[in-house]
Amino acid sequence: MSPILKALAPPEYIIGRWNEDQIPYIDHPQLFHDYWVKVVTTVMLVLLGGLFAGLTLGLMSLDETNLHILASSGDQKQRKYARRIQPIRKNGHLLLVTLLLSNVLVNETLPIVMDDILGGGGTTAILVSSALIVIFGEIIPQAVCSRYGLAIGAFFAWPVRILIWLTFIVGYPIAKLLDLILGQDRGIIYRRAELKELIMYHETTTEHGGDLVTDSVKIIRGTLDLQDKVVESAMTPIEKAFMISNDSIMDRDTMGRVYSTGHSRIPVYEGSRENILGVLLVKSLVTYNPDEALPLKKFRINNIPKVAAETPLFDILNIFREGRSHMAIVNKGKDSKPIGIITLEDVLEELIQEEIYDESDKQIRLLTEDQSRPNNNYNHRRRNKFKSPPLMRFNSEPTNVMQPGEDHIIGGETEALLSFSVVNAESSMSVCSDEG
Structure with missing residues (x-):
């Protein structure tokens, strides 16, 4: 063989x-x-x-x-x-x-x-x-x-x-x-914390070579966090919110303060700041002549919803989405004491994890920004944003219109009204609907 x-x-x-x-x-x-x-x-x-x-x-x-x-x-x-x-x-x-x-x-x-x-x-x-x-x-x-x-x-x-x-x-x-x-095999369902880490794992800047840009990762993580956040964590404390008394006379000084805030809505109170009557739509003042010096009571004050401090941000976002208002009063305790103001912008800032500045905010920030505060403190920056800004005074003396490249606020009644119309009224009309 x-x-x-x-x-x-x-x-x-x-x-x-x-x-x-x-x-x-x-x-x-x-x-x-x-x-x-x-x-x-x-x-x-x-x-x-x-x-x-x-x-x-x-x-x-x-x-x-x-x-x-x-x-x-x-x-x-x-x-x-x-x-x-x-x-x-x-x-x-x-x-x-x-x-x-x-x-x-x-x-x-x-x-x-x-x-x-x-x-x-x-x-x-x-x-x-x-x-x-x-x-x-x-x-x-x-x-x-x-x-x-x-x-x-x-x-x-x-x-x-x-x-x-x-x-x-x-x-x-x-x-x-x-x-x-x-139990039956249902597949893997990630918990929210695990999903957040998984999203970060796919960021383009990580060594793993994902295809999600940093802004996308930040917004997705902000959306996941929104479920656990309540109104109290995103509101502006009532003592820091710019408000106006119902007894105010809408003269040049008052109008200047209102326009200087850059806000499209101003809470109106009577007597105490905790007794909020409603909200004044600033765009309704665009055609108003401050020389008339009418009392604020003559203007239309829109109703403002009230929410509990423990309300989830998703719920308040749904309220804002319905169009009834883009601002709400935050109450807390058995006596429903107002402790702050929440706006749609506050919720969006929590969502994107960044502060939102429009044209007016940029101008105000040049006047009010504290150079000594830490730049990486998001909550500190957001709270300071709603402090009352310096008074913008109206005067009848003609001034030069701001030239291209100049970095200052233009003066004069005409220029101020034009600036307000472009910066605030147009954005207000495009972002929100009229409250009844």
Whole structure:
């Protein structure tokens, strides 16, 4: 017999001998055939064991949430692969039991077959089969399927379906028992804190190379945080809010103070600052002549909603979205004592995590900004923004109109009215609706 066959086969399978002309021939061809059948069977068992182990890791790592995302928003191949896998991944415990049963069956059969090939000696068969299983049935398949699990899982989706049907009698009761004990596999649902970190993980500036710009990450995180924030955390304290008394005379000094705030709405109180009657729409004063010096009571005061300090920011955002008002009074305690003012701009600033400045704010900031305060203190900057600004006085003396490139507030009644009209009235009309 050939030396190669002698090396491969145990003594009982050395079934050929040399004739007088030194030509090998086979005495028992059936035994020789059985030997190679078992060799091929061993190879097939190792490959099947590796396939089942790889599919177990690859398919089970694709939870329903991930597959749903890929099927909806992935590229063309990802959508195709995900839709193939979804039917078999839907019942995760049944899939897991099927693959594990198949893998165990293969791994337990392999030493038996190899024992016949190696001519007895169970220890040798166990050692060789264990080495084959670890290398070719576990390490290599799982390394490949962990990287290409979606494509490989989609390719073997139909064979796995057939396997589920073949093992259904045994696998289904075990899967139902797991469902009762552990609950059904619903996929991964991230908690809000985890989702925030996941968003940051995909920022372009990180080492992971995501495709979300910093502003997008900031707004998304602000939106997630908005659910836990209440009105009290974003309001302007009532002692820092610019308000006007209902007894005020709308002369030049008062009008100058109103225009200098840059606000489109001014809360109006009677007697005490805690007794807020409503809100004055500043755009209604654009055509008013301050020389008339009318009392504020002559002007229309719009109603202003009241909210509790514990109201979530999402709820107040919905109130503002309905168009009834873009400003509300914040009350606290059993006696509903006003403690602050909340505006739509306050909510938006919490959302984008930055302070919003319009043209008037920039001019006022040049006059009121405290250079000594820390620039990175967002809450401090936002609270100071609502302090009463210096008085802008109206005078009848003509002044020069601001030239291009000059960085100061123009004087004169005409210029002030024009500045207010452009900066405040136009933005107010485009941002909010009239309150009734």
